[in-house]
Amino acid sequence: MNSERTTIGQVAEWIGGRVEGDSTATIRTLASFDSAEPDTLTFAADAKRLERLADCQAAAVIVPDEAGIVPDDARIGNGATLIRVPDVERAVAELLRRFAPPADVPPAGVHPSATIDATAQVGPDVAIGANVMIVAGAVIGPRCVLAAHVVIGRDVTLGNDCVILPGAVIEARSVLGNRVRIGPNSVVGAEGFGYIQVDGAHQRLEHTGNVVIEDDVDLGACVCVDRAKFGSTRIGRGAKIDNLVQIAHNVQIGEGCLLAAQVGVAGSAKLGRFVVVGGSTGIRDNITIGDDVQVMAYAAVASDIKPGQTIGGIPARPVSLFRRMLAAEAKLPTLVKRIKALESRIDELG
Missing domain, CATH: 3.40.1390.10 (MurE/MurF, N-terminal domain)
Incomplete structure (x- = not known):
């Protein structure tokens, strides 16, 4: 301060x-x-x-x-x-x-230890820190900040005013919009988790797509966003994603979504606009969560969710039902005792 x-x-x-x-x-x-x-x-x-x-x-x-x-x-x-x-x-x-104190980022200019391929395009007023690597075909927009040990892969495009913090890796063909912020040690564009079993062994599937991150998105530290098998994994404008979140291949995150720490979103799931997901929630593959849905922490979302709902539990249900089930669960020990007493009474009468 x-x-x-x-x-x-x-x-x-x-x-x-x-x-x-x-x-x-x-x-x-x-x-x-x-x-x-x-x-x-x-x-x-x-x-x-x-x-x-x-x-x-x-x-x-x-x-x-x-x-x-x-x-x-x-x-x-x-x-x-x-x-x-x-x-x-x-x-x-x-x-x-x-x-707030000044941000701990490199000053404008290129650190002498940085490696920039001759075919990369670097815009004006950028700040490139120590040991940054920018690979062939990359495009870095004006006023971007690349902190120490950042890696920018082949044919990556960064828009204007992006901030990529220490140790982050942006892999091949990823496209970032304007004012995107990527936290330390996050990885954007790594190959998705896809295998096929051949002759009793797991054979890795190539993922030929990319990741598209729209304007004004923030990723926290140690976030992983996998590239698509085909097409694009996409994070919509203004989304904010906390530390330690996993976003799998071909996922579509809508505009303005908020994902808290340790959320995992499985392949090809689709989140609508302004969805809020509490920490440590799992979202299964190939489902759709509608606009403005709120998901309580520690939930497991296993099916499509209509817009506007608040859900929680394992599997996730509308919050009113989830709370009734929790209340009923708390009564189970007493109910079990009563049932056993009734069974004993029936045996006596028999």
Whole structure:
């Protein structure tokens, strides 16, 4: 975080807030509610924290401006300042952006240890770090950042302003749009998991397609996106994918999807627009999940899902049914005892 001090008034200008208290007081950084100190700024959006304003030690607290949520005469325990904003979450996002330290990426230019094939095309104002390898036929768009040890394969295309972080590998023929961010040690375009049994042995199948990642997609660390057997594995515009996610060959991820850590999507599955998938969920091959579906963590999705549903469980079911089944499951030990007692009673009567 930024070590320079900033006035509360300046913070309020950044986030479109209204100050109640001393706008000339200064803060050093942004902190969580429970760890806030007298020279920090924090925030309270939920009822649990708003009820504890009197206990907060921060210099100022960002709170909702919605009528009745925080009384006009509310004050923090140490007499500090409130900043009322229309949207606390958006205000915090803006402050995180402003207080964040500089990104740990190479400066513009080409590091002397990088290897760039003579046939590769590298746009203006790129930053290419130590030991980067760019193979024949690759096209790197303007202002891209390739951190140390990145490998860009044959005939790969990167759009404008992409950021490829250390150790990532973009394999042959992959196409990335603009402003794509690939996390450390992720692999895009590796061969899919496909075999055929011949004479008692597993024979690897060639995967002749590629991966297409549309604009504004983020991949976390250690994500694997396999290239298609035919055609393209595709990740739609604006999708955000967490660490340790596996996306198999020919999968289609729709616009704006969110996939949490350790999700696995099997071959040729199709996710619609703005699907949200909780962590450690498995999605089987060749199924379709409709737009706006929400999948609870640890689910196993084994069949097509209609748009707009919230599902969970193994196998995944509509959440209302899943919760009823969990409630019934909790009663099973008691039911078993009752059944055994009834069986004993029947035996006595017999």
